[in-house]
Amino acid sequence: MARPRPAKPVKLIAGLLGGDVDLLRRARQKLAHEFGPVDLESELWPFDRTDYYEAQMGPGLQRQFLSFARLIRPDALAEIKCRTNRLEQQIADDCQPLGYPRPVNIDPGYLDLAKLVLATTKDRSHRVYLGEGIYAEVTLHYADGAWRPWPWTYPDYHKPEYHAFFARVRACYRDQRAELERLMETAGDAPP
Numbered sequence: 472m473a474r475p476r477p478a479k480p481v482k483l484i485a486g487l488l489g490g491d492v493d494l495l496r497r498a499r500q501k502l503a504h505e506f507g508p509v510d511l512e513s514e515l516w517p518f519d520r521t522d523y524y525e526a527q528m529g530p531g532l533q534r535q536f537l538s539f540a541r542l543i544r545p546d547a548l549a550e551i552k553c554r555t556n557r558l559e560q561q562i563a564d565d566c567q568p569l570g571y572p573r574p575v576n577i578d579p580g581y582l583d584l585a586k587l588v589l590a591t592t593k594d595r596s597h598r599v600y601l602g603e604g605i606y607a608e609v610t611l612h613y614a615d616g617a618w619r620p621w622p623w624t625y626p627d628y629h630k631p632e633y634h635a636f637f638a639r640v641r642a643c644y645r646d647q648r649a650e651l652e653r654l655m656e657t658a659g660d661a662p663p
Contacts, residue, residue, distance in 0.1 A: 479583065480542035480651070482644040485555065486578040486589075487537065488518055490529040494562060498575045499537060501558045506551070510540040511643060513636040520626035527573040534627060538640045542647060543581065545588070549601035551579045552590035580610070582640050584648075587611040587618070597623050613641065 485502055489495045492515065503509050518524070518532035525532070543551070555577040566574045580589035589610045591598065598606040610628055611618045618634040627633065 478545050481545045481581040481583045483539040483543045484580050484582055485537045487535045488532055488576040489574055490531045494575050495535055498577055506539050507541040509537045511538040511640055529571045536636055548590050549603045549605040552605045553603055555579045585613050
């Protein structure tokens with residue numbers, strides 16, 4: 472009989488989307504306050520693979536990714552998505568004069584050595600329900616030394632610059648895991 476084991480900690484990430492750089496900075500500050508220091512952040516990239524969000528968010532959208540220094544439990548993703556939804560709403564409430572109902576989109580997820588998982592409120596055939604109205608999707612997987620999309624992967628997540636950023640996050644995470652395992656061995660505990 473297989474014995475359940477605790478999941479290894481994972482690297483929290485967030486994808487930010489918005490047309491106003493100052494609002495993206497505000498979202499970053501709120502996320503750092505909520506989830507701890509940001510250890511890596513991408514450049515701002517044009518969000519140009521779809522105009523799906525323009526009606527809600529306005530034109531000239533830009534994407535940025537953040538990763539956080541503190542590792543998380545993978546089963547915390549549903550609660551984290553609920554918290555980021557509240558942060559989005561706070562920003563929207565503060566920015567009503569802009570005339571867009573959702574001036575910033577925050578997509579939390581996590582990365583481990585094999586996959587990038589995103590949280591969403593939308594159910595699809597390839598998503599797994601986590602609880603609290605939140606689903607998880609494996610958006611990218613790591614194989615043969617590179618990040619690879621699935622047939623359902625959002626079009627912008629096919630971009631090489633995204634994959635390069637996630638490779639940096641993966642390397643940081645690999646170092647954090649190695650350090651954690653070293654500390655656990657020194658303390659005489661089995662690694663998680």
